[in-house]
């Protein structure tokens with residue numbers, strides 16, 4: 441079973457900077473809400489399919505009351521403006537036995553440095569250990585970076601277009 445207190449990994453990004461990947465903690469709440477409040481329009485639109493800077497109470501409950509069994513969140517802490525900051529995160533939510541929906545977000549200053557791929561690697565490893573056999577995701581069709589992360593993940597990826605969104609299914613090899 442995933443132990444959020446024990447998961448700590450250091451990774452090096454394409455620009456040589458390092459990030460620590462760990463489980464989300466309750467005390468990360470303010471930093472994550474601040475990151476959403478300061479994200480670019482483009483990032484918000486691709487993450488939430490809307491320009492949404494503030495979460496409702498129901499959404500906060502979803503984002504922060506994480507059980508690490510049916511809902512796992514990993515975050516990345518990097519150096520931003522000389523301070524350790526939350527610079528990205530990945531979550532999966534089990535929707536039925538063996539299947540989970542996955543979602544990502546990387547802060548604007550850290551995008552395209554390889555962090556999305558690093559987060560994908562670790563969230564997939566945690567999911568595999570938890571018995572997940574398939575990830576699914578809804579992605580806006582112009583989200584080249586997210587689709588590239590999925591395609592290069594090593595999972596067996598199939599896509600289905602549905603209007604402006606692409607439904608992505610990723611099966612774990614051997615599952």
Ligand SMILES: CC(C)(COP(=O)(O)OP(=O)(O)OC[C@H]1O[C@@H](n2cnc3c(N)ncnc32)[C@H](O)[C@@H]1OP(=O)(O)O)[C@@H](O)C(=O)NCCC(=O)NCCS
Pocket residue numbers: 482483484486487543544545546547550551552553554555556557558577578579580583584585586588589592
């Ligand atoms: C989507 C997102 C999570 C990807 O994270 P990232 O750290 O920017 O992605 P990476 O730097 O790891 O790039 C991954 C791959 O995409 C490719 N890529 C990134 N941006 C690209 C672009 N604009 N055009 C083509 N390829 C691109 C990279 O070359 C890399 O390819 P590789 O695996 O062959 O090396 C991040 O950009 C983000 O948070 N965007 C806004 C929110 C969002 O879209 N969330 C997803 C909701 S489903």
